[in-house]
Amino acid sequence: MDEKLIKRLMTSISCSVCGERYEGENVRVLGCYTDLWFLSVYCTKCHSQSLVAAVLKDGKHPELVTDLTEEEYTKFHEMAVVDADDVLDLHDFLEEFNGDFSSLFLKEKG
Template sequence: MDDKFIKKVLSRMKCAVCGRRYEPANVNILGHRNDLWFISVFCSSCRSQGLVAAVVKEGKLPEVITELTEVEEGRFSTPVESDDLIDMHAFLKDFDGDFSVLFLRKSEGEASSPS
């Protein structure tokens, strides 16, 4: 694994204290043995320091494990359309936050659509 790649990945991480991204110059690789890497990070915004221990492996990504069938995956992959957003907006405008009533209606067989 390339040190430059590790620095690039860590510079996309956010500081746990202030939430700002680390600058690449403030990400220092201390060393590694096999897949275990030790990296020092410094946040120039809040001046906090951190130590990252990461297991980094090369190779192809593992297969995604899912409990969905192929039909379900196809059904859930449909993009959200503008009408869906309008329906949800109308639902949330009058929703008082009481989910127990919402789920009670669904279990009693009433319509469960958000409009």
């Protein structure tokens, strides 16, 4: 699964805020772990930025994973835009991350 294909697949997805189709050039791949891809998408119409986790398997339709409600979208829409530093942080995190969510959350709990 290459980045170009991911971007093309994302253009079939509409913005959850205004319903406008995303454009490939506004889709950024933040990182991936096996079939799970983390993407940042920007809507040119309503200027909202969303983080999308997508499960992409060769030969299958992409399955989007998001549990944000419309209210949450509005809330996040009004928050500060994710900047390059945030993306770099996530990139570093994903590079180190071994996919073990249970350990991660146990660690967070302290």
